Amino acid sequence: MQMRLDKYLxxxxxxxxxxxxxxxxxxxxxxxxxxxDSSDLKVDETSLVxxxxxxxxxxxxxxxxLNKPPGxxxxxxxxxxxxxxxxxxxxxxxxxxxxxxxxxxDTVGLVVxxxxxDFAHNTLSPKKHVKKAYIxxxxxxxxxxxxxxxxxxxxxxxxxxxxxxxxxxETLSDYTIVKVTIQEGKYHQIKRMFFSLKCNxxxxxxxxxxxxxxxxxxxxxxxxxxxxxxxxxxxAVR
Numbered sequence: 001m002q003m004r005l006d007k008y009l010x011x012x013x014x015x016x017x018x019x020x021x022x023x024x025x026x027x028x029x030x031x032x033x034x035x036x037d038s039s040d041l042k043v044d045e046t047s048l049v050x051x052x053x054x055x056x057x058x059x060x061x062x063x064x065x066l067n068k069p070p071g072x073x074x075x076x077x078x079x080x081x082x083x084x085x086x087x088x089x090x091x092x093x094x095x096x097x098x099x100x101x102x103x104x105x106d107t108v109g110l111v112v113x114x115x116x117x118d119f120a121h122n123t124l125s126p127k128k129h130v131k132k133a134y135i136x137x138x139x140x141x142x143x144x145x146x147x148x149x150x151x152x153x154x155x156x157x158x159x160x161x162x163x164x165x166x167x168x169x170e171t172l173s174d175y176t177i178v179k180v181t182i183q184e185g186k187y188h189q190i191k192r193m194f195f196s197l198k199c200n201x202x203x204x205x206x207x208x209x210x211x212x213x214x215x216x217x218x219x220x221x222x223x224x225x226x227x228x229x230x231x232x233x234x235x236a237v238r
Contacts, residue, residue: 005031006039008049012056013091028052061116062095062225063234064088065212068111069220074102084111087221100124101132101185101209109134109206110214113223122237123210124185126162130237133181133208134190135169140199142168142176150180154193159186161193175202210237 009020009029021039023029029036030050031043043049049056066084068074073083076098085093097113100120114120123130143149150166165181180190191201207214211233218224226234 002042002044004039005029005036005041005043005049008043008047008058009051009056010091010094011060012049012058013062013095014051014056015091016094019090023051061114061119062092062097063116063119063231064092064097064113064223065215065218065226065230066111066113066223067214067218067220068103068108070106070108073105074099074111081105084113087223088113103206104188104191104204107204107206108220109204110209110212111206112209112212112226116234116238119234119238126184128237129183130210131181131183131208132185132206132210133179135203135205135207136178136180136190136194136201137203138176138178138194138199139174139202140194140197142178142199143197146197149197150193154196156192156196161189164193179207 005024006017006020009023010017014020014023024036024039027035027037028051031041032048045058045060066087068084071082072087073081075083076085077083084099085097088097096115098115098120100112100114100123103109103111122128147166150164153163154161162183164183167179168176169179170177182189190204194201212226212230215224
């Protein structure tokens with residue numbers, strides 16, 4: 001598939017469209033040994049494109065693990081509020097990245113950002129049964145049969161949840177720490193599941209998405225590309 005040179009360079013992570021146009025204008029880019037003099041030159045995945053004599057690696061899709069902090073929208077753009085895209089370097093802000101599975105504004109933890117629509121669609125498809133695990137702090141008295149209720153499928157007003165796993169990690173004086181694993185990801189689902197038991201979620205953190213586990217070395221707001229092992233899960237889901 002052919003594409004414009006400036007789009008190709010953006011996909012290689014060199015920056016925004018305006019940045020790569022300046023790079024091309026400075027005659028630092030060659031295509032198959034010939035100096036590029038225009039942004040609208042056509043290239044494809046087989047083209048040998050170099051910047052300052054160094055071969056560029058074209059990536060059709062990008063996959064990023066982000067440790068989402070509170071207060072950021074899981075959206076690509078908002079005129080008034082901060083989004084998770086705002087946390088990324090400029091070279092990642094113009095290649096069509098979006099979250100594969102959103103988190104609420106105040107929920108923290110693992111978000112996978114990608115521009116691969118097939119991967120994102122499949123991870124949310126009920127047929128794929130991709131599990132998402134969370135640590136939650138619960139305020140209120142959990143009923144003794146809470147785990148059984150989750151296992152059978154919590155009944156909400158508008159739908160019945162798929163079977164979910166609930167493990168009580170620790171009971172403190174003010175709240176209970178639990179691990180909950182679900183297969184869906186509907187709007188406010190976990191908060192609604194606990195609210196149906198007359199409990200409130202006061203803290204929520206996603207720790208895994210399928211076989212991708214949150215890298216504990218990432219501080220809130222930090223991110224990295226998926227590693228080779230994590231990409232095996234991506235390939236399996238696609």
